[in-house]
Amino acid sequence: MVKNNKSVGLSGDFEILIGHCKACAIRLTTAEVPEIAKKHAILKRVRDRLFIQDLSSKSGTFLDGRQLPKKTWEEIVQKAEGRNEIKLGKTSIGIDAQLFRGRPRAGIETTALYYKVSDKLICNGAYIRATPGTMTAIMGPAGCGKSTLLDLVNGYRTPTTGQVFVIREQQKINVHHDYGKVREWLGYLPQDDVMIPELTVRQSLNYCLRLQFMGLAAQIRERIIHQTCRNLGFDKERLNKFLNTVIGSSESGIRGLSGGERKRANLAHELIAMPLILFLDEPTSGLSSVDADKIVRLLQSVTRLDDLTTMATIHQPSRDTYERFDNLLLMSHGGKIAYYGPSQEATRYFEQVTGTSSVGRNPAEYLLEILDNYNYNEKLIEYFKQGSLKHQFHLIMPMAFFSP
Numbered sequence: 001m002v003k004n005n006k007s008v009g010l011s012g013d014f015e016i017l018i019g020h021c022k023a024c025a026i027r028l029t030t031a032e033v034p035e036i037a038k039k040h041a042i043l044k045r046v047r048d049r050l051f052i053q054d055l056s057s058k059s060g061t062f063l064d065g066r067q068l069p070k071k072t073w074e075e076i077v078q079k080a081e082g083r084n085e086i087k088l089g090k091t092s093i094g095i096d097a098q099l100f101r102g103r104p105r106a107g108i109e110t111t112a113l114y115y116k117v118s119d120k121l122i123c124n125g126a127y128i129r130a131t132p133g134t135m136t137a138i139m140g141p142a143g144c145g146k147s148t149l150l151d152l153v154n155g156y157r158t159p160t161t162g163q164v165f166v167i168r169e170q171q172k173i174n175v176h177h178d179y180g181k182v183r184e185w186l187g188y189l190p191q192d193d194v195m196i197p198e199l200t201v202r203q204s205l206n207y208c209l210r211l212q213f214m215g216l217a218a219q220i221r222e223r224i225i226h227q228t229c230r231n232l233g234f235d236k237e238r239l240n241k242f243l244n245t246v247i248g249s250s251e252s253g254i255r256g257l258s259g260g261e262r263k264r265a266n267l268a269h270e271l272i273a274m275p276l277i278l279f280l281d282e283p284t285s286g287l288s289s290v291d292a293d294k295i296v297r298l299l300q301s302v303t304r305l306d307d308l309t310t311m312a313t314i315h316q317p318s319r320d321t322y323e324r325f326d327n328l329l330l331m332s333h334g335g336k337i338a339y340y341g342p343s344q345e346a347t348r349y350f351e352q353v354t355g356t357s358s359v360g361r362n363p364a365e366y367l368l369e370i371l372d373n374y375n376y377n378e379k380l381i382e383y384f385k386q387g388s389l390k391h392q393f394h395l396i397m398p399m400a401f402f403s404p
Contacts, residue, residue: 012102015044018088019055028088035059035089044220046213047274048102048306050076050095051220052086059089075223078305105132105307106168106185106276113152113162115145115335122148123159123335128311132276135303135310135324137317137343139364140331141371146313147191147281149331153311154188154279155179166277187275189266191282197252201229201265202243205272212273228272232264232298260291267295271302278303280312289318300324319362332371339367 016025021038028036037057044051054061056070064085068074076084076095084095108130115123122145130136138146151157153164155175164175166182173181195204202225209221226239234242247265248256257265263283270278283299284292296317303310314321328343339346347358350370358366 013045013047015042017042033088033091035091040088045102046216048100049224049274050100051223052076062087073217073219073223075227077227103276104169106166107131107309108153108277109167110153110164111162113149113159115148115152115157116160121335123152126331126335126337128153128329130309130311132307132309133304134326135300136327136329137325138311138313138329138331141333141368144331144333145335146331150279150281150311150313154186185276187270187273187278189270189280189283191285193249193262193266195247195265195269197247197249197254197256200244200246204247205268208269208272224272228268231302232268233294259286263287263295277309282313282315284314284317293318293321296321296324316364316368322364330367338371
């Protein structure tokens with residue numbers, strides 16, 4: 001295991017030399033590794049990505065059984081299971097998963113949020129507490145304030161009343177007061193495309209990386225682009241075609257990516273910056289149920305692997321898509337919360353407080369129909385209060401937040 005240097009494992013980027021000479025930050029003796037060169041390889045971390053380069057050593061550097069080319073940066077891709085293995089010559093050196101954590105993970109916590117436009121209350125006491133490694137779906141009928149709530153939490157709008165905090169180790173940073181401190185950690189995918197239609201996907205992603213990481217070598221930028229898009233489901237045959245396709249748009253008249261490809265390209269532009277907290281506004285809108293589930297499945301995989309805090313507004317997902325979310329925040333008209341807790345318990349909760357059955361139903365359709373039928377009247381609010389107390393479901397919010 002690489003653990004012989006005090007710099008390794010600390011927060012932040014690093015570039016360290018591996019070998020047996022005194023200049024090496026990770027110094028291994030020839031007794032430990034007989035094939036080690038004086039300056040054998042360089043290990044580099046950029047945010048949460050690891051790269052390695054062989055320095056023309058005679059015995060070579062091997063990554064997961066493959067000999068690396070000389071003087072070329074290669075990304076060490078974190079495995080979902082097991083441990084990555086580097087060989088210096090014939091000697092194995094394990095790479096611990098913690099080396100991929102260049103930054104502490106971050107979550108979101110808010111107080112009750114209220115937001116008014118003129119005299120109209122758009123968000124009425126909704127709030128969020130989300131932790132790393134989880135996906136939260138924000139669901140509700142059209143016009144209930146889902147996108148507004150997402151904008152309040154990600155810092156794009158300032159609440160009339162209430163506060164939003166990023167929680168990171170022992171830090172509690174106010175998003176609206178200290179936005180500059182947290183901006184690098186936040187990724188936001190809006191409903192509308194923000195890509196330049198005349199560029200290819202590769203050109204656009206490369207441009208984003210150059211803005212984000214000044215001085216990052218072109219070789220490493222290309223590796224990051226390839227790995228990010230591979231994580232979004234593009235295999236070798238489709239990858240180059242995708243990267244070389246012009247983005248295009250209906251407004252510009254330039255024919256380019258398909259609907260599903262556009263969603264993945266948009267997502268790649270956010271993931272390539274390596275956010276710790278990812279906000280998505282209707283990431284599946286306009287897609288077939290199959291393509292929508294692919295997008296959410298990819299989000300689930302990235303969230304688990306990179307320990308992200310992911311929140312997405314979503315209108316009416318399929319059963320499979322719905323079940324990929326850990327938590328559900330269900331909003332009703334007027335920006336009120338109808339339910340906030342584990343997504344798998346939502347239908348059971350509403351069955352007991354309303355006496356209706358969800359058997360054989362798509363959970364999302366069932367929940368939205370409940371809200372539509374009851375129109376969030378005072379009787380249903382009382383059901384929510386009594387039901388959550390009587391049945392002791394794990395709702396996260398205090399009952400006071402149900403007050404109109």
